[in-house]
Amino acid sequence: MPPKKRASTTTTTSKVSPRKKTKTGTGRASRSRASTGKTASSELALDQDAPKHFSAIRCAKWFSEYEDTDEPGVIGPDGVMRFCQDLGVDAATIEVLVIAWKLGAQTMGYFKKDEWLHGMKSLGADSTAKLIKYLDHFRGISDRPEEFKDLYMFAFGFAKESDQKSLSIDHAKGMWQILMPSDRFAHITRFLEFLDEERPVKVINKDQWKSFLEFSTTVAENLHDYDENSAWPVLFDEYVIWKKKRYQEND
Amino acid sequence: MSLRPKRVDFNASFPAFRQELLNMFHSTTARAKVSGIDMFQQVYDLCTSYPKPHTELLFQSIGDLLREHVSGVLQTILSRDDVVTAYAREWEKYRVAANYANIICEYLNRMLLKMRPPFGDTKRPFSHGRYLKLSVEALAFHIWKETVLAGLQTHHGNRLVFQLLDWIRQDRDGHIVLHDVIYNAINSLVQLNQHTDQPLQLYIEMFENPYLEDTRDYYARESNTQIAQDRISCYMRKIHERLADEGARSARFCHPTSLERVIKECELQCITAHHRELYAEFRVILENERFADCILAYSLLSRSADGISAMLDIFENFIITIARDVIGRLGSSLTKDPREYAESLMSLQAKYMGMCDEVFAGNLAFTAAVDKAFRSIVNTAIPSTSSSAAELLARYCDLLLKRTAKGLVESEVDDKLSRMITLFKYLDDKDVFQKFYSRMIAKRLIYGTSVSEEAELNMLSRLKAACGVEYTSKLQRMFTDVTISNDLNVGFSKFAQLNSINLGTEFSILVLTAGSWPLSASASGFVLPSALEKSVSQFTTFYGKHHNGRKLTWLHHLARADVKINHMDKRYELNVSLYQLGVLLLFNVTPSLTIHDIIHQTKLNSSEVERILKIFVDINLLTVIDTQTYIVNHGFASKRTKIKINTALQTETPQEVTAARKAVDEDRKLYLQAAIVRIMKSRKELSHTQLVQQVIDQAKVNFAPSIPVIKRCIEQLIEKQYIDRVPHTRDRYVYIS
Structure with a gap:
């Protein structure tokens, strides 16, 4: 391998993960390998840095900045909005969702104090400025399939009402929009269109939720490899029929 | 005659033998002047002579002799216009003579057999000497093949086969031909090869192949003209006869093995080649119900495999x-x-x-x-x-x-x-x-x-x-209920007699098992007429005594009553529903009633009451005064004394039908879910297709479930956590215990 190329690969990845790349390979291949390696290495970096710079006191103080005045020990929706503003991101973005996931937040729009302290500690962040550094990494989670899958499944429990088994269709659609950018997930735009037009369901159950990620990652955009005799939930059968009928001329 | 070997001079003794042999082959009748026993002796002597037996020489000399004879025969055959007849006649003569010669040379044959190497290579028959040293007959046949057949075939435009085919064609067209001659000529080809390891080869190559080809051409032409000329049904009839004829013809002329091939050739040309017309006709035949033609079409078309x-x-x-x-x-x-x-x-x-x-x-x-x-x-x-x-x-x-x-x-x-x-x-x-x-x-x-x-x-x-039993178990149960109820009624009236209870009415009841009957309690309330209260309460006591702990739910909306009207011109007897009775009995107490009174006293809902009143008004039993108040029409008259008041209950309402259809759907879902759980419980883990198949198999007796419905049931069970998808695999389910 010409050394030039290796050097360029290293520089592109080193921004996020400072670990030296020993892998060799041609352009694309090494890139993708680098990106899978990134998960582990960045996690490692966070863990190592955590005890050095992390201060529990600073973190608690940081929490109190956003703490709900009416309900101590909790950051409510207003606090979360402010927190997001300070981070410079919109609340309805994947970064915020990843933060919620990392903190192990149970309910959308709320951070409890113990979730915050524990979660931020494991991230090694005790200030907005430190957390901002991770945002790029969080944003790239859709490149890390295993991690993304965990996040995706977390989102289901996170977004649903705690007393419900399933996710209301509006919440589900919102979550999908956050989680699955249409430039990465081929089916999302049409699928949401299908849900709006046909209104086949009122809620999305866990099985449908889980299956949609698999559907999005395994079935080709033109649906030629979709097997209707397979175990896909009926919702997807209906979607496929709808799409084939509606976009017949395009296929 | 002596069996002792002696010294024989071949050149001296052979000419006499040769002449005798020639006589045999030349004679027109088989029993010519042949001194059979002498010839045996001569063969024996020649083959046993010493110091050197003349076996080999004798065999070869016979060969030379036959060769010479046969070329003469060939000329005779060719000199005739009618090659086939000449050939068949000459062949018959030659065959018989060869057969006799073979018998005479029996000893020679035996010697030849000995001379062959013990593990004789039959694949190379001519390796040793000029002829296959099998027997004199084999030698004779071989020479015939080599000379006559080859001569006819190569030098004379294959006239024999050509004429044979021509004659058969004439036979097909209905002309008279010499069947025996044709058969003998064709059969000679089989006979000639009988001493080789491929007895039919000569026949197939020389005759059968050209014959099949000729058959093909003939029937291609024939079927095309026929189908153009005639209605298809006539065509079918003709073809049917043709095929039968052709079968007989093949049996008459050809070796049995040819039959199948010949018929197949005919079928290809007459049926398969025209199958489109035949299928079209078959449809017409069905429409016109021409069954005779139908049989014909079936017998023709069933000949070809597809x-x-x-x-x-x-x-x-x-x-x-x-x-x-x-x-x-x-x-x-x-x-x-x-x-x-x-x-x-x-x-x-x-x-x-x-x-x-x-x-x-x-x-x-x-x-x-x-x-x-x-x-x-x-x-x-x-x-x-x-x-x-x-x-x-x-x-x-x-x-x-x-x-x-x-x-x-x-x-x-x-x-x-x-x-x-x-x-x-x-x-x-x-x-x-x-x-x-x-x-x-x-x-x-x-x-x-x-x-x-x-x-x-x-x-x-x-x-x-x-x-199966399960299908009818509920229906069966209904019958049992009715039978038991009859006994119950008898028991109840005895009970009433014994306890000297006067019920005031005749009372009969059906006790039906809940769940077995497609019945449910009525939504509207009803106050039982006082005349019946006693009967009901007594029956409840009676039943409670016999069946402790069973709960009776009264389905008043299904009950019927016979009631007598006493103060009209005749004594009328009305057959009414219990609700109707309830309304009527009110008029015993009060001569005029408003709708509200009736609703209030019977506790029936207003639409029910309105319906009942409308029926009575329609038959003139009640009269309306000032819209809301009803009185009994004392002028009521009817031809019949027994009047059955129609109720909507006995005929099906559209709502009932829809309800029944909906109930079926619900039942199916439950059935499918139960089936899925049962299957998964016993199999623990299954693939999607296997599960769906097994569910369909189980449901088959009752209904044919659609796959989306099955899938929905599976999803519901996943949701209810009876089963789950196997992690990291697609299309597999696992039972959660």
Whole structure:
């Protein structure tokens, strides 16, 4: 391998993960390998840095900045909005969702104090400025399939009402929009269109939720490899029929 | 005569032998002047002479002699115009002579046999010496082949075969030809090769192949002219005869092994080449019901291997079209009166099943086609109505089993029902049938409108035979309830007598098992008329004594009553529902009542009361004064003294039908979920396709579940955490215990 190329690969990845790349390979291949390696290495970096710079006191103080005045020990929706503003991101973005996931937040729009302290500690962040550094990494989670899958499944429990088994269709659609950018997930735009037009369901159950990620990652955009005799939930059968009928001329 | 070997001079003794042999071959009759015993001796002497036996030399000399003779024969044959006759005659002579020569040279043959190496290489017959040293006959045949046949074939334009084929062609065209001569000539080819390891090779190469080719050409031409000239049915008849003729011809002229090949050649040209016309005709024949032609078409088309399958398709589609036409003609009337629907389908089914036996020789494939057609007919939605075949058939049974004014003879009912079962067996949605049937049988039992108990039970046992015990268990239970209730009524009246309770009315009751009957309590309340209160409470006591812990729910809306009207011109007897009775009895106490009074006193809902009042007003029993108040019409008169007041209860309302259909869907879902759980519990882990297949298999007796419905049930069970998808695999489920 010409050394030039290796050097360029290293520089592109080193921004996020400072670990030296020993892998060799041609352009694309090494890139993708680098990106899978990134998960582990960045996690490692966070863990190592955590005890050095992390201060529990600073973190608690940081929490109190956003703490709900009416309900101590909790950051409510207003606090979360402010927190997001300070981070410079919109609340309805994947970064915020990843933060919620990392903190192990149970309910959308709320951070409890113990979730915050524990979660931020494991991230090694005790200030907005430190957390901002991770945002790029969080944003790239859709490149890390295993991690993304965990996040995706977390989102289901996170977004649903705690007393419900399933996710209301509006919440589900919102979550999908956050989680699955249409430039990465081929089916999302049409699928949401299908849900709006046909209104086949009122809620999305866990099985449908889980299956949609698999559907999005395994079935080709033109649906030629979709097997209707397979175990896909009926919702997807209906979607496929709808799409084939509606976009017949395009296929 | 001596067997002792002696010294023989070949050149001296052979000429005499040679002359004798030649005489044999030349003579026209087999028994010429041949000194047989001398010749035996001569052969023996030559073969045993010493110091050196002349075996080899003798054999070769015979060969030379035959060769010389045979070339003469060839010239004789060729000198005739009629080569075949000449050939056949000469061959016959030669064959007989060769046979005798062979017998005479028996000793020589035996010596030859000894001379052959013990593990003789039969594959190379001419390796040692000029001829295959098998026997003199083999030698003679070989020489004939080499000289006569080869001569005829190579130097004279194969005249023999050419003429043979020409004669056979003439035979086909109906001219008279010499059958024996043809047979002998052709058979010679088989005989000639009998001493080789491929006895039929010569026959096949020299005759059969050209013959097959000729047959092909002949029938290609023949069938094309015929089909152009005639109607297809005539063509079929001709071809049929032709094929039979050709079979006989082949048996007459050819070696038995050729028959199959020859017939196949004919079939290809006459049937397969024109199958499109024949199939088209088959459709027309079915439409016109020309059964004789149908038999003909079947016997022709069934000859080719795939001929049947296209016929089956035509047959099946034809039946479907016919049946659809019949159903289409009935229009929407069939919902009201399914009699014609059921009976016309029944007679069509019987007709085409009969046709399978008579026309298609009981071929099971055709029976299956009829089955397939009818399965498709009864399982596709009927365009003109929302009722399904299952519903219609159940209603048809009800019509037959319900006692009506113009009732059928019982044996007739029985006969029709047993034919109905054949249609029933085609139904996928047997559960729909069951649902409707049970509703109707419930009404028949409650109102006692069955033709006879025997007819009902016969029908039940038919359903049981078709679908199993489980299918009819609830229906059976209904019957038992009715029987037990009869005993209960007897017991109750005894009980009343014993305890000297005067009930004031006659009272009879049906105690029905909850769950077995498609009945539910009425939504509207009802206050029991005081005249009946005693009976009801006494019965409750009586029943409670005998069956401790059982709860009685009173279904007043199903009860009926006979009531006498005393103060009219005659004593009328009305047969009314219990609700109607409740309203009527109020007039015993008060001569005039408003709707509100009635609603208040009976606790029935207003629409019910309005309906009841409307009926009484319609028959003039009640009169309305100032819109809201009702009084008894004392001028009521009727021709009959027994009057049955119609109630809506006995006829089906559309709401009931929709409710029944919905109930079927619900039942199916529960059934499927139960089946899935059962299967998964026993199998622990299964693939999607396996599970779906097993569910379909289990449900088959009752209905044909659609795959989306099964999938929905699976999803519901995943949701309820009975089963789950196997992690990291697609298409597999696991049971959660």
